[in-house]
Amino acid sequence: MTAADLATRAPESDAAEDATPAVPSSAADDAAAGPKLCDDCVTDRPTPNGRAPAGEIRKLGDVDTYIVKPSGYPHTPARLLLLLTGGTGLPSTNNQIQADLYADEGFVVVMPDLFGGDVAPNSAAIEEEVRSQESSTAAGGSFLDLFKTKAAETVKSFMIDMWLARHTEAKVLPLLHRVLRAARDEFADAVARGDGVYAVGYCFGGRYVLLLAGDKASQYNVEGPTAKPSGAAPTQGTAPTAQTTTSGAADPNADVDVVALEEGLLGRPGPLIKAGVLAHATLVSPEDFKGLQAPISMVCVESDPMFPDAVRTAGEDYLSQNNVEHEVQVYPGVPHGFAVVGDYADASIQEAQAVAFEQMLKWLNAH
Secondary structure, three states: OOOOEEEEEOOOOOOOOOOOOOOOHHHHHHHHHOOOOOHHHHOOOOOOOOOOOOOEEEEEOOEEEEEEOOOOOOOOOOEEEEEEOOOOOOOOHHHHHHHHHHHHOOEEEEEEOOOOOOOOOOHHHHHHHHHHHHOOOOOOHHHHHHHHHHHHHHHHHHHHHHHHHHOOHHHHHHHHHHHHHHHHHHOHHHHHHHOOOEEEEEOHHHHHHHHHOOOOHHHHOOOOOOOOOOOOOOOOOOOOOOOEOOOOOEOOOOOOOHHHHHHHHHHOOOOOOOEEEEEOOOOOOHHHHOOOOOOEEEEEEOOOOOOOHHHHHHHHHHHHHOOOOEEEEEEOOOOOOOOOOOOOOOHHHHHHHHHHHHHHHHHHHHO
16 A cells, blocks of 8 residues: 655744734635535445444433443443544444554544434435435436436435534534533543543544544533532542452552543533544534644545645644644545545555554653
8 A cells, every 4th residue: 555644743942822824715615515425425345244333322410322342341440432423423334443443553432422312324225315315206217317327416405404403512512511520520540541531533533533632622612411510529439549450459550540530621711531433524624623733643645535635834833833643544446434443455444444543542641
């Protein structure tokens, strides 16, 4: 495979703190006018043979969530990872296996249902809608073929637009706050182990990693079922005292005041994650990079209309000029969505999948 184009930016001690580059208006215009989701965003590749999900789906912060833990946990310390999916969502076997792969690497993984069971419409749903329209239309020959093509394009665009209108940041971010609160309570040891929460996001979920890594997500911090008011007494099991392992010995990794960490994350503007990685994100605009503070790694596809070069470079410029640690790796010759678990016949895409996963793991482990 052709070597990926790697660019890494690290903070410099003498960098200007508040520099904000001008973002070309054409970049934002192109992003708004471009395609919103593609087939790779809403359709799973064939599931790899010999692997089945190992976790469970249950409520976390009153949100259906796929949860998977390392085999040795809690006897073996682990860190907490929030995984945000593309449009195929929680029911996707491939997404669940993707979460399992991170658990194999030592993370407690929580993967919430971002869409409340309303996954993005895929080709099968669109074809069914087109067939229903055809049944009420009398036509024949080439006109019918043309009608089918145009109808499919129109229906696809309409269904995607309607789905996106149901899943805006005003709906998704409060859901993520509830999940994060509950996860910090239940997996306080994992939060302490990593000194915060890590996040990875694919396609639709990639944009939300950016928002959680900056100061925008805090404005959606509505009270949830597990929220505690600022200054509230610690609940049982989260007191800032030395925690113990199941053997009764003091846990040497429990040296972080988890309650203070939680209150700090939820009580002030700022990042809700310690570090994040996004892979072939969608719906991102240059504005989404503003206010970003946590270290970010980006897995990108060369000439990706879902994440245009103009948006990516505007984001890189902002991060560099504002001294935000980041890296960007652009993969040529791969489709959008390639980094998610799924079988490809092309060996070069398979290799790129493995390289991208290693990139993501390396970033998480380094932070």
